Amino acid sequence: MSGVVEQPVMRVRGVRKSYREGDHALEVLHGIDLDVCRGELTLLMGPSGSGKTTLLTIMGLLLKPTAGRVELLGRDVTALGEADLPAIRRRHVGFIFQSFNLLSALNAVENVEVALALQGVRGRAARRRAMELLENVGLAERWNHRPDALSGGEKQRVSVARALASPAELILADEPTGNLDSRTSAQVVETLRRLAHEEDRAVFVVTHDPGLRALADQVIQMRDGTVADSIRPAGRGLVELPAA
Amino acid sequence: MPLIAWRNLFHDKLKLSLALVGIVFSVVLVTLQVGLFIGAMHNCSCIIDRAGADVWIMKKGTRNLDMADQIPERVVFQAIPTPGVAWAEPLIVHFAAWRSDDGRQENVEVVGLRRDTRLNLPWQMASGDRDRILRTGGVIIDERERLRFGSGGRLLALGETPEISGHATRVAGFSTGVGTFTTAPYVFTEFKRALDFACMPGGSTKFVVVGAAAGVAPEELARRLRDRLPEMDVLTTAEFSAISRDYWLFKTGMGLGVILASALGFLVGVVIVGQTMYSATIERLQEYGTLKALGMGNLGLSRIIVQQALIAGILGYGIGSLIAWHMGCKLPTFNVPVEVPLWWTATMFLVTVGMCILASITSVVRVFRLEPAIVFRG
Ligand SMILES: Nc1ncnc2c1ncn2[C@@H]1O[C@H](COP(=O)(O)OP(=O)(O)O)[C@@H](O)[C@H]1O
Ligand SMILES: [Mg+2]
Numbered sequence: 001m002s003g004v005v006e007q008p009v010m011r012v013r014g015v016r017k018s019y020r021e022g023d024h025a026l027e028v029l030h031g032i033d034l035d036v037c038r039g040e041l042t043l044l045m046g047p048s049g050s051g052k053t054t055l056l057t058i059m060g061l062l063l064k065p066t067a068g069r070v071e072l073l074g075r076d077v078t079a080l081g082e083a084d085l086p087a088i089r090r091r092h093v094g095f096i097f098q099s100f101n102l103l104s105a106l107n108a109v110e111n112v113e114v115a116l117a118l119q120g121v122r123g124r125a126a127r128r129r130a131m132e133l134l135e136n137v138g139l140a141e142r143w144n145h146r147p148d149a150l151s152g153g154e155k156q157r158v159s160v161a162r163a164l165a166s167p168a169e170l171i172l173a174d175e176p177t178g179n180l181d182s183r184t185s186a187q188v189v190e191t192l193r194r195l196a197h198e199e200d201r202a203v204f205v206v207t208h209d210p211g212l213r214a215l216a217d218q219v220i221q222m223r224d225g226t227v228a229d230s231i232r233p234a235g236r237g238l239v240e241l242p243a244a
Numbered sequence: 245m246p247l248i249a250w251r252n253l254f255h256d257k258l259k260l261s262l263a264l265v266g267i268v269f270s271v272v273l274v275t276l277q278v279g280l281f282i283g284a285m286h287n288c289s290c291i292i293d294r295a296g297a298d299v300w301i302m303k304k305g306t307r308n309l310d311m312a313d314q315i316p317e318r319v320v321f322q323a324i325p326t327p328g329v330a331w332a333e334p335l336i337v338h339f340a341a342w343r344s345d346d347g348r349q350e351n352v353e354v355v356g357l358r359r360d361t362r363l364n365l366p367w368q369m370a371s372g373d374r375d376r377i378l379r380t381g382g383v384i385i386d387e388r389e390r391l392r393f394g395s396g397g398r399l400l401a402l403g404e405t406p407e408i409s410g411h412a413t414r415v416a417g418f419s420t421g422v423g424t425f426t427t428a429p430y431v432f433t434e435f436k437r438a439l440d441f442a443c444m445p446g447g448s449t450k451f452v453v454v455g456a457a458a459g460v461a462p463e464e465l466a467r468r469l470r471d472r473l474p475e476m477d478v479l480t481t482a483e484f485s486a487i488s489r490d491y492w493l494f495k496t497g498m499g500l501g502v503i504l505a506s507a508l509g510f511l512v513g514v515v516i517v518g519q520t521m522y523s524a525t526i527e528r529l530q531e532y533g534t535l536k537a538l539g540m541g542n543l544g545l546s547r548i549i550v551q552q553a554l555i556a557g558i559l560g561y562g563i564g565s566l567i568a569w570h571m572g573c574k575l576p577t578f579n580v581p582v583e584v585p586l587w588w589t590a591t592m593f594l595v596t597v598g599m600c601i602l603a604s605i606t607s608v609v610r611v612f613r614l615e616p617a618i619v620f621r622g
Contacts, residue, residue: 053620062537063617082542090539101534101619103248105255110247118539166539174620 008035009202015068046222094163096173115165153184249551267560270513275568277506283583288425288492296364297453328460334449338442346395356438372417382416518603536616557600
């Protein structure tokens with residue numbers, strides 16, 4: 001890119017997380033450092049139980065790390081409480097879930113409208129924008145179907161459209177293709193990549209699928225609660241991360 | 245976002261129906277219980293309230309209309325010269341035994357009115373002319389008692405000849421709308437006959453009722469009469485009515501029973517609706533968590549839950565109050581002293597809203613406590 005050093009959307013430094021197990025604590029993240037940048041699709045890979053979901057939940061400002069620091073757009077948000085966090089998530093973070101987490105009573109377009117309403121867009125403008133977003137993910141003609149009438153791939157596309165309802169710079173997805181067949185997976189990841197590249201968002205995706213590596217700008221490998229290695233397959237070279 | 249509340253509610257029709265059953269049940273129960281209370285309250289003072297007298301004179305310590313001791317009739321003449329008295333007359337109310345043509349016995353309360361009475365009792369006739377009956381003899385009973393007082397399975401008819409306290413008499417007219425609290429219906433008759441029915445000696449009465457001259461306040465008149473008749477209790481109509489109501493509703497356990505039953509009805513509603521709402525909330529915890537993750541605050545989430553409760557509440561209120569209103573109209577014809585006035589039906593709306601808000605508390609607390617971190621855990 002240009003020579004200007006752009007600030008990462010999210011900077012994670014020395015993040016540790018312990019879960020309380022009865023009377024002793026079990027540490028599942030042992031000091032994570034990483035940067036997520038605009039315009040990039042980052043994949044987070046690693047065996048099950050290595051702490052990927054925990055890390056993603058912390059990055060989504062839904063869980064507090066036991067130690068370490070999380071910066072969003074240069075601001076340390078680690079210490080913020082539930083009074084401030086909803087507004088920050090609303091504005092800056094978009095979520096895509098493995099099990100879609102659509103509101104089951106609402107149809108596709110209404111699901112997107114709910115996210116728009118949280119952005120203050122309501123009524124006819126919201127409907128118009130929601131239809132645009134659905135069109136964007138190729139689902140316009142299914143707008144009035146409820147989640148239980150949509151296929152897995154369609155549901156995931158609705159949730160992508162919902163994530164795009166906010167201007168969030170950071171989009172977090174936990175195994176968004178985990179419940180999809182490989183062809184649908186490729187479509188969804190392609191959409192996510194487009195988001196990163198065309199809309200200049202930072203897209204951070206947890207996945208098990210090694211076939212997706214080729215699409216990524218950055219691949220982070222996790223093992224046992226640490227970052228094992230971080231590569232840039234598209235020839236951008238290995239990024240040295242500060243030691244934990 | 246009423247949309248989410250609305251959709252959530254109608255998405256699970258079974259749960260909605262359950263909540264509605266709870267609300268409707270509760271609305272009907274509470275409305276009718278309180279309706280019973282209102283009806284009973286009116287019944288236990290309706291004679292006092294509607295007689296048209298301003299001041300009531302009675303034996304000291306009298307606590308209700310129905311069980312007073314006798315006083316001398318001459319109190320009428322002690323009252324009349326008091327400044328501000330327009331008229332005064334004696335009135336008897338006394339329990340007596342009624343034996344129907346087929347020999348069955350029922351309790352009644354005989355109301356003895358002077359032939360030229362100024363009292364507006366009974367205030368409405370279904371058949372027969374009161375003044376004529378007072379002149380020519382016979383008794384008036386409320387038409388709602390015709391089934392109970394009829395003989396041989398037929399409705400009580402005009403011209404039947406029951407005995408009251410062993411004295412033969414004749415059913416000469418039917419009143420309408422005269423309820424009773426004691427289950428012994430009021431039977432109106434001429435004062436002298438009433439003395440016989442009540443086995444009271446001539447020259448005695450139960451009450452002396454007084455009408456105030458134009459421009460004289462009942463309270464002022466009562467005060468003057470009290471000075472003149474220190475050995476009597478002198479009460480304005482409002483005071484006597486309140487004392488009588490208080491006696492029947494609270495000194496007997498009846499009122500508390502009704503209040504308890506309506507409180508229980510309310511509670512049952514809160515519990516049923518609360519339970520249903522709570523289980524619906526638990527089912528959607530992941531969705532509420534998602535909304536939290538998307539940046540909806542606790543306030544927004546509580547709003548969705550309370551809105552669901554309110555929508556269900558309004559629907560349930562609509563159905564329930566229609567049923568209760570209908571029953572309120574029908575039941576009195578079966579001699580159930582239920583009264584469901586419009587103001588009470590309207591007030592029930594607020595009661596229902598309160599019930600639904602109470603019912604949502606557990607769900608709201610649950611959502612407040614919800615960790616949004618659950619959203620990534622299927
Ligand atoms: N809420 C929790 N309480 C206790 N242990 C947890 C909790 N969530 C996750 N863990 C544990 O943390 C470890 C990492 O889990 P997770 O972050 O889900 O890994 P991944 O997503 O890579 O499979 C696992 O051993 C898991 O059992
Ligand atoms: Mg996981």
